[in-house]
Amino acid sequence: MKKIVLVAVSLVFAVSSVFAMAGPAPENKVKEDVASKSSGSASGAVYMIDDFESGSLRSPREWWVFDIETAIPELNNSLTAGDEDVIKKVGKYSFKLKGKANNWYCGGAGTYIAKENTNLSKYNTFNIDVYGNGPGSGTLKLELFDDDNNNWQAEQDPSKNYAPIYDDKYITDVMVDWSGWRRISIPFDDFIDDNPGVGDDVWNPGQNSGSGGLLQLQFICIAPKPDGEINFNVDNVSLTEE
Numbered sequence: 001m002k003k004i005v006l007v008a009v010s011l012v013f014a015v016s017s018v019f020a021m022a023g024p025a026p027e028n029k030v031k032e033d034v035a036s037k038s039s040g041s042a043s044g045a046v047y048m049i050d051d052f053e054s055g056s057l058r059s060p061r062e063w064w065v066f067d068i069e070t071a072i073p074e075l076n077n078s079l080t081a082g083d084e085d086v087i088k089k090v091g092k093y094s095f096k097l098k099g100k101a102n103n104w105y106c107g108g109a110g111t112y113i114a115k116e117n118t119n120l121s122k123y124n125t126f127n128i129d130v131y132g133n134g135p136g137s138g139t140l141k142l143e144l145f146d147d148d149n150n151n152w153q154a155e156q157d158p159s160k161n162y163a164p165i166y167d168d169k170y171i172t173d174v175m176v177d178w179s180g181w182r183r184i185s186i187p188f189d190d191f192i193d194d195n196p197g198v199g200d201d202v203w204n205p206g207q208n209s210g211s212g213g214l215l216q217l218q219f220i221c222i223a224p225k226p227d228g229e230i231n232f233n234v235d236n237v238s239l240t241e242e
Contacts, residue, residue, distance in 0.1 A: 044240060044241030044242060045122070045123070045240070045241050046238050046239070046240050047120060047123055047238060047239040047240070048236070048237075048238045049061070049111070049113060049217065049237040049238055049239065050063075050095075050111065050237050051091060051235060051236050051237075052073050052091075052093045052094055052095050052235060053091050053092060053093055054073075054093075055073045055092070055093045056073060057071070057072070057073060057095075057109075061111055062111065062112070063095075063109050063110065063111045064109065064110050064111070065107075065108075065109045066107050066108060066109070066110075067099075067105070067106070067107030067108070068097060068098075068099040068106055068107030068108060068109070068221060069098060069099035069100060069106075069107070070096060070097065070098040070099055071095070071096070071097055071099075071107075071108075071109050072095075072096050073093045073094070073095060073096070074093065074094055074095070074096035074233060075092065075093060076090050076091065076092060076093060076094050076233075076235075079094065079131050079180075079181065079233060080180075081131075081179055081180030081181065082131065082178075082179070082180025082181030082182055083180070083181050083182055083183065085183075086129050086181040086182065086183050087181050089129070089236060090129055090131075090181060090235045090236065091235070091236075093235075094129075094131065094233040094234060094235035095109075095233060095234045095235065096232075096233045097109070097140075097219065097221055097230060097231075097232060097233070097234065098229070098230060098231045098232075099221065099229065099230060100223070100227070100228075100229050101222075101223030101225070101226060101227055101228050101229065101230070103226050104222050104223055104225075104226050104228075105220075105221075105222065105223075106138065106221040106222065106223055106229070106230045107220075107221060108141075108218060108219045108220040108221050109218070109219050110143075110216055110217060110218035110219065111216065111217055112215065112216045113214050113215060113216055113217055114147070114152055114207075114212040114213060114214060114215045114216070116207075117207075118207070119206050119207045119213065120205040120206065120207075120213055120214045120239060121205050121206030121207075121213070122241060123188075123205070123239035123240060123241055124187060124188050124189075124240075124241060124242070125185050125186065125187050125188065125239065125240045125241070125242045126142065126144070126185070126186045126187075126188065126191075126238075126239060127183065127184065127185045127186075127236070127237070127238045127239070127240055128140075128142075128174075128183075128184050128234055128235075128236065128237050128238075129181055129182070129183050129184075129234065129235040129236045130174065130176055130181070130182055130183075130184055130232055130233070130234055130235075131180060131181050131182075131232055131233040131234075131235070132176040132177065132178040132179055132180065132182065132232050133179065133231045133232060134177075134178070134179045135177045135178075136177070136224045136228070137176035137177065137178075137224075137230065137231055137232045138176055138221055138222060138223055138224060138228070138229070138230025138231065138232060139173050139174065139175045139176065139221070139222040139223075139224070139230075140173070140174045140176060140219055140220075140221060140222075140232065140234070141171060141172075141173050141174075141219070141220035141221070141222060142171065142172050142173075142174065142186070142191075142217070142218075142219065143169055143170070143171050143194070143217065143218040143219075143220060144169070144170045144171075144188075144191060144214060144216075144217055145164060145167050145168065145169050145170075145214075145215045145216045145217075145218075146167060146168050146170070146199070146203060146204045146205060146211075146213060146214055146215060147167055147204070147211040147212040147213060147214075147215050148166055148167045148168055148199035148200050148204065148211070149166040149167065149199075150209060150210035150211045150212075151212075152212035152215065153212075153215070154167050154215045154216050155167070163195060163198075164195055164198055164199065165198070166198065166199060167198070167199045167215065168193060168195065168198065168199035168200065168201060168202070168203070168204070169193075169194045169195050169198075170188075170191035170192065170193055170194065170203060171191060171192055171194045172186055172190055172191045172192065173222075174186075176230075176232045183236075185240075185242065188203060188205075191203075217237070219234070
């Protein structure tokens, strides 16, 4: 992970950093995680965070949703454009995110990832399939939280725009300016430490010394203009060894 915080950032990046939200604290550190699994592939193991094939945001993985107008599982029947290889893999459902902005910000969603005895340290790439609706579909900010105080929770301060209190938050932006399905693969090294001085400023996805490792993922949706709108779908959120 990059530790250098860029001074010259885009307006979208700056605005999106303000609106990180908190997900619910886990009831305990043992999470049922049927959607997550490891499987072999030509390019190494794949850890599927969610493929949304259940048609639900409550099972087998629970997602919290905040501020956005539309965040629902949607049938992919009409989403037929884009990369043919991706189209073959998106399945029946994807996660639709759509909504109007309030000063760029449109809301978002998140999910808890950590599961006991599931060490994610061997994975080095984040993958997501995104269906864009042309230029101006919006920007998807990805946020990853790792556990630095060894309690399997990502504590956040509501009085400070839900900034993490003890743990690292790493971020990157995906500007959705295309039509149809496209697979986005982002090495963890391309994520930026968004809160230097909090946590240990080291990417720690592994479960060592009581740490839960990679705890949670959040999507923050940013419009292309202050009063604009975002409109895209996401699917097959996964980690790989690529």
